[in-house]
Amino acid sequence: MRRVPGPSPEPLFLASATRLIEHDAAAALPAHTLMARAGTAVAELALALAPHARHVWVACGPGNNGGDGLMAASRLHQWHRTRHTGTQITVTFCGEPDRLPDDAANAWQQLQASGLAVSEHPPEEFDLAIDALLGIGARRRPEGRLAEHLQQLRQTSATVLCVDVPSQLDGDTGAAWSNGGLPRTPPGPRHTLSLLTLKPGLFTADGRDAAGTVWFDELGIQPPTATPDARLFVPEHATPTRPHATHKGRQGDVIVLGGQHIDLNGASMVGAALLAGRAALHAGAGRVFVGLLADTQHPIAWDPASPELMLRQPDTLLNPTLLAHACVVCGCGGGEAVEAVLPGLLEHAPRLVLDADALNRIAESPALGRQLKQRRQRDAVTVMTPHPLEAARLLGSSTTQIMGNRLQAARTLSETWGTVCVLKGSGTVSATPRLPPLINASGDPALATAGTGDVLAGLIGAALAAIPDNLDDETLLTTVATAVHRHGLHAEQWSQNHPGRPMVAGWLAAQG
Ligand SMILES: NC(=O)C1=CN([C@@H]2O[C@H](COP(=O)(O)OP(=O)(O)OC[C@H]3O[C@@H](n4cnc5c(N)ncnc54)[C@H](OP(=O)(O)O)[C@@H]3O)[C@@H](O)[C@H]2O)[C@@H](O)CC1
Ligand SMILES: Nc1ncnc2c1ncn2[C@@H]1O[C@H](COP(=O)(O)OP(=O)(O)O)[C@@H](O)[C@H]1O
Known part of the structure; x- marks a missing residue:
């Protein structure tokens, strides 16, 4: 895992290309490996960002982004329980367990096995929230309970770690689905951990405000060979020095x-x-x-x-x-x-x-x-x-x-x-x-x-x-x-x- 931007340009991939990369990577690995790695990466970053958090809210959505959150919640629960830190983890889930995609359904089972119960409501207070409501599968303006959770995440001054893509953002374009009348700049620190690929929407339009500090974890997959859809640009070469024998012309x-x-x-x-x-x-x-x-x-x-x-x-x-x-x-x-x-x-x-x-x-x-x-x-x-x-x-x-x-x-x-x-x-x-x-x-x-x-x-x-x-x-x-x-x-x-x-x-x- 590393912070972005680094010293060189980064390839960026749209959701369609990311899905192909994910498909190829998953085919070469035992079932559920990518999501297990994703959950671990999210949990590790959460611990690094808020090592002394007393209460963590993990807000999970109906798809695989929610699956990443469920997996991260299991990991955090295990970690804190083993070390007797007293940190409380509250997991909410906006979806139907029976309709979860395969990887996320496995993450759901792991959460059940970990002994951590899913709560109906977000905690009143928390010092870290994990936004695992929607990732690259977000297709329309959020509504209902999911929209309420999203609103709470956007209004909180606590640290928020977004999984893959902030839930209100289109990862391809950087356009926010709707800001619901809220100020564009979030009131507290924001971080986004992009998984498998970096998405262009994190870096343009509303992306920079929504994503905050961007981190990237390749989930152990070799960099894709496909031509990227865009690149995050930083210059690689220092400005050339002028020769002595030159003149203004x-x-x-x-x-x-x-x-x-x-x-x-x-x-x-x-x-x-x-x-x-x-x-x-x-x-x-x-x-x-x-x-x-x-x-x-x-x-x-x-x-x-x-x-x-x-x-x-x-x-x-x-x-x-x-x-x-x-x-x-x-x-x-x-x-x-x-x-x-x-x-x-x-x-x-x-x-x-x-x-x-x-x-x-x-x-x-x-x-x-x-x-x-x-x-x-x-x-x-x-x-x-x-x-x-x-x-x-x-x-x-x-x-x-x-x-x-x-x-x-x-x-x-x-x-x-x-x-x-x-x-x-x-x-x-x-x-x-x-x-x-x-x-x-x-x-x-x-x-x-x-x-x-x-x-x-x-x-x-x-x-x-x-x-x-x-x-x-x-x-x-x-x-x-x-x-x-x-x-x-x-x-x-x-x-x-x-x-x-x-x-x-x-x-x-x-x-x-
Ligand atoms: N599989 C793996 O191993 C890996 C997966 N990864 C993770 O998977 C994420 C992509 O997962 P995903 O394709 O399931 O899409 P996701 O973003 O969860 O959303 C789809 C769900 O949300 C629903 N939905 C959509 N819009 C909605 C709305 N406005 N309001 C309410 N619901 C809405 C939609 O419902 P539908 O439109 O089908 O009715 C569907 O149920 C990716 O971002 C990354 O985090 C990575 O960790 C790499 C390894
Ligand atoms: N919020 C912002 N973040 C980053 N760059 C910005 C922002 N607002 C403006 N800029 C940059 O400032 C410049 C403004 O250009 P422009 O709108 O043509 O101004 P003007 O016509 O007054 O010179 C552009 O390079 C634009 O990318």
Whole structure:
């Protein structure tokens, strides 16, 4: 058993793939072995998390997830009885013993044999609860007694250990079945022990709040050889050091086009482009040019906080020779003015990061959409960085639909447009056609503040500017995901060093 994320990427499997893996593993072992191992792993983690618990509630459901709970309860009961700890175990069961699947029915018999009786009601007080109500077999919104137990688990400030998947969560998507009006953040510590495989839903959408700290036990099975459905991404390689004999022209140029001027319609978005530019600069780009859009009557000629940025009239930056050697970040605060520069960029920029208003304009314009699709045929590199609302506009759907299946949304976006798609939010998903998407393992709610997306676009721009041409899809995806990870890591460092204090995007940009 180990804590996740570790030092390297982790394969993630949907419920359908997990069932095949479980089927193959179970066929090679004596009956009920996997569930016995699962119960032992749950009991061991429960003991490690709350070694001095006086009262443990094991909430079991009607299927094999409940079977894991029943098995864990037997183990805990034996352990405490042998050591005379006085710890009380209360087991509740929402289901019908006669309808339990085979493995769980065996766990039920073992519980009966252990002498531990099943209770009608949860205990009034407990210091540890084990959520074994529903796992990957959850198919609909819980109701009745099971829903009541689930509600109690969600409201308690005691430690909760979820077996395999938190019962309110879809393990494939990370969408919660319903939060019943409860706050999204649980009031007490939450842990999830994922069994046999890691599930993508634990790491994106509502998953991180519901799952808390994630642990993983392979149940003694060799890592699956099947291609995973996604990967939990952490970078494996340290950032390469620069050779001594280098100069700024070799570090890559970034061109930022965005930041609509206040003169256009009374709403300035200049800050967004400057944030992207600063982030690119601090991330190591050799030179960063910023073209502020519709900046005609009172042009801004320099950024006092980052005098290294080179501000230029956008027209001068649309020069194909300049574009050929740069990565362009387009859209941050671009407003409507961005539409004028998009056709030229889509045609001539070999490396392009499309953010915010660039994406909104493409969503509205079939002609721009066609131009975007043609880029892949020319091997031009394009990264789109939508947040869920921008993704919904691009797919003609709603944010609820996007959040209902973020992996699928990112995949569809990347396949539709032939780009790398970075679908932002808790557990950012980076996808490219034909490869398993990557779910970012870093980041925290400190990022939920204006301008952090602009910073991310700048970081990705700097990363793309620094890599050689003609990279394979996997290296490209990893390069983008590494920038996403770095962005999240800075936020985590802020939160560690300044607990409770809000982070601002300007600080994030300066971390590079
Ligand atoms: N077999 C093994 O060796 C291993 C198994 N493992 C464990 O098995 C888990 C998967 O077990 P599972 O397939 O039985 O599904 P599970 O999550 O228990 O739920 C299905 C039951 O819940 C019911 N149900 C569904 N939704 C409901 C709702 N909203 N409200 C109420 N009821 C609802 C559904 O009823 P039905 O829809 O069929 O009427 C059915 O009875 C997996 O997550 C892991 O923990 C691992 O330890 C590896 C080894
Ligand atoms: N709760 C959160 N947890 C992790 N990352 C988050 C969270 N909220 C926002 N982010 C990240 O912050 C950034 C916000 O981007 P975006 O919404 O485009 O902001 P803006 O347009 O203001 O720059 C994205 O990288 C997103 O993934």
